[in-house]
Amino acid sequence: MILILFQGYILGNAATEPTVEENSKIPFAHGMGLISNELYESLKMGCGGEYVNVDPKNEVCLNDIQAFSKLTSEIEGAHILEPRCPFSSPKPRESSRKRRSLNVNEQSQEFLVPEPPLPTIGCRTYGYLLSYYWNNDYNVRKALRIRLGSKGEWQRCNFGLPYAREIHSSFSYHVSLSTKGYRSLIYSGDHDMMVPFLGTEAWIKSLNYSIVDDWRPWILHSQVAGYTRTYSNRMTYATVKGGGHTAPEYRPAECYAMFQRWINHDPL
Template identity: 25%
Template sequence: MEKLLWAIVGLSVICSVTAVAAGDEDVIIHQVTDGKFTDHLIKELPGAPPYSFDMHSGYITVDEAHQRALFYWFVEADVEDPTTVPLTLWLNGGPGCSSVGGGTLSELGPFYPDKDGKTLLKNPNSWNKVSNLIFLESPAGVGFSYSNTSADLTTGDERTALDSYLFLVKFLQLYPKFAKLPFYIAGESYAGHYVPQLAATILKLDKDSVINFKGIAVGNAWTDSSIDNFGAIFFWWTHALISDTSFYGMAKTCNLSATGPLHSLHHSSGEEKTCDDFVELAANEMGNINIYEIYVDVCLSAAAQAETKHFAKQLNRHPKRPGSLGALPLKTDDSKYDPCIDNEVEAYLNQPAVQKALHANTTGLPYIWTDCSNIVNYSEKDLLGSVIPVYKDVLLKSDLKIMIYSGDVDAIVPVTGSRAWISTLGLNIVEDWKPYYVNNQVGGYVTKYDKMTFATVRGAGHMVPYTQPERGLYLFGNFISENA
């Protein structure tokens, strides 16, 4: 499951799951022949319970010259006729984290792994109850996706959007009966960049309306570094995670629009404290909490602790910075999710029988799948850039339905930042803030603007479909319905 992890404790974005070191030989081990679409039907998924819908997975090449191919997992809707409901592309963020490990097997897909890492359990709140779902590992170098050209591993928002568009065009050629369905893009976290930029690319390039594009939905969306970063430190302070000293110190000394990943701490040599000093103070004050959902526990497995130490060393961070890498929320309902689900997902996808069933790693050579890539060199300029202009100049001038939603106990890209950047769009309120209900309980709150809907999900963390699955499904199902 993809996560954002602040390199200065909330002030930048990187992947948080350990990836196996890989040289060029690891990048080019896959071989794919495009033009001859082989049968991508998943005939038998190891460890899965009985299911009545079809699933497909495999590679689609988006650049023949470079042999750059993206891996996808397509889950048809669990309804009598899947061509009667929409088609949705789901994107996890990072940047550089997997939509297969996150979306398919941890959040909104039909299954999730049991603690043995071999058996799959049914997800009663899978979004394939209301939509056909495409989970795409993007950009190349993430998960099973690859390129035979090493230079492709240095990438950014523009190529990621273009590759995803080319993938969609070929995907609809491969699955023509789904081509005219209402199409949506959804995602979370750094998909706050991926989703709107892909949407703008489709609007620009799809002149023949090959894609029946209807709308986008983004959760806890990383959108504008300055606004989202201030939203984060403000959330920490107002939720009693840090002191007045560290909050006002960061607000005064930190350039929140220019703080990127892998920035090491440089302590002041004199008496005057710097931004990094206040950031380290905040990290110590928060302790080892689950920064993705602040009111639940962290994973205490040996693997998760090892990941924490690994990235603390890589980032030159204080080892007590908030958030245990690999730590996911402990479910408080009757479901069998556990806070260490990342470990089970990785164990499941690294079984040779599973990779064969998914038509992944087609050479059969040893390949270790990891949730987030450490071989993708993603543009820091793009990471720190704002996509607010994409909304103002393109998306809000289109006929697309737009929903921004926010789990309200996420402290990485919290609701405070999302509300702040939405306020800069100058939208007119059609229906002001009000609660919505799921099973007679407040599921969250919603505000409808003339060009956008904003909703919160009560009690949800950074990964809404994982932390509040029933409320997440309700919200998404209503959004894509004709009456939403």
């Protein structure tokens, strides 16, 4: 048995409580100026703050959610200031054959489902595409000492892989770890709409621990790098100004400084 001396953990833009985080997208979009005051007020009144589990008979709420979806459909969720680009990478070879769907008629006519578009130069996601080719290059694999034939194609994400999601919320783990006194650093890129900082702050608040160091800016190179707050359960929460999903990809210097201070038990 291998014993691990667990002392704490760090989570960034962490999907924790899906319903809370999904519900936070609308107030986040309003705060960022993506939807009008009138639509936001109508959403709050018609939906009562619940935008996920909506009564199918509530036409006012459903119509407003549809309007919200249309207004934000061309926004890049990972970072609302970035251009919207395709995210997909090439599919693994075993599933890269053109998928076929059957049109149910007498002749069972077949038609091809088009492959999703790939990112182009100028998109941040173009680097994701290049990483696929780099990691599957023979010379790279040789340099990494990957035995020929021992591994299949490398994929950056699990899109298209058959798996069942068994844990839908990790909130209970935070409850357990908090009661055991482990240190934690939870941070959010403040321009991420996939897991908005408002949702993260909501589930942290529901842990119901008192604040020991209240909301204040944290500084790097004499500039505000974000905002932070510390709780009595030894949890530090921080936003990363200008960060997206995930924050270090967009603000590496700030996130490195944040990590270095936390791991050294220094205040942000």
